[in-house]
Amino acid sequence: MNELPWLNEARKLIGISEIPGSQHHPEILQMWKDIKRGGIKDDETPWCAAFVGAMLERAGIRSSRFESAKSYLDWGTQLEQPAVGCIVVFTRVGGGHVGFVVGKAANGNLMVLGGNQSDAVNIRAFELSRVSGYRWPTGVPLAGTALPILASDAPLSASEA
Numbered sequence: 001m002n003e004l005p006w007l008n009e010a011r012k013l014i015g016i017s018e019i020p021g022s023q024h025h026p027e028i029l030q031m032w033k034d035i036k037r038g039g040i041k042d043d044e045t046p047w048c049a050a051f052v053g054a055m056l057e058r059a060g061i062r063s064s065r066f067e068s069a070k071s072y073l074d075w076g077t078q079l080e081q082p083a084v085g086c087i088v089v090f091t092r093v094g095g096g097h098v099g100f101v102v103g104k105a106a107n108g109n110l111m112v113l114g115g116n117q118s119d120a121v122n123i124r125a126f127e128l129s130r131v132s133g134y135r136w137p138t139g140v141p142l143a144g145t146a147l148p149i150l151a152s153d154a155p156l157s158a159s160e161a
Helices: 005-011 026-034 048-058 069-074
Strands: 077-079 087-092 095-105 110-117 120-126 131-136 149-151
Touching: 005 048, 005 095, 005 110, 026 048, 048 069, 048 095, 048 110, 069 087, 069 095, 069 131, 095 120
Parallel strands: 095 149
Antiparallel strands: 077 131, 087 095, 087 131, 095 110, 110 120
């Protein structure tokens, strides 16, 4: 499968998670360095934007280089509809969340590959009502295909903080 380079990088990290206690996952710490925010030295600081940014940077695309999920609302090119690989920004109690759209569930929920989803990198379902915006890297051609159905009844994301 000819996958977008940032999604390829993201899929390599599925399954990594925060380490409870005083230890911190070195891969999560590296994400902060990748987005030029190396002063963050723990894996408890909300890191969804660091994950998205690091995957873009590793694919040779400049990220927002900011720790806020909502920083992606002003990044790249706005899309009216989701596309595989686009960045999706969500609202949530206490802030925002950001990840990559990889498909949809049969009920229409978006399937999102992201970091800091229940303290890990994984694919989770999100309600469309939470979407604040879709973004695409400027200068990268949009493949524009229909979202694949990845699950018939995926549970909704319950924690992104």
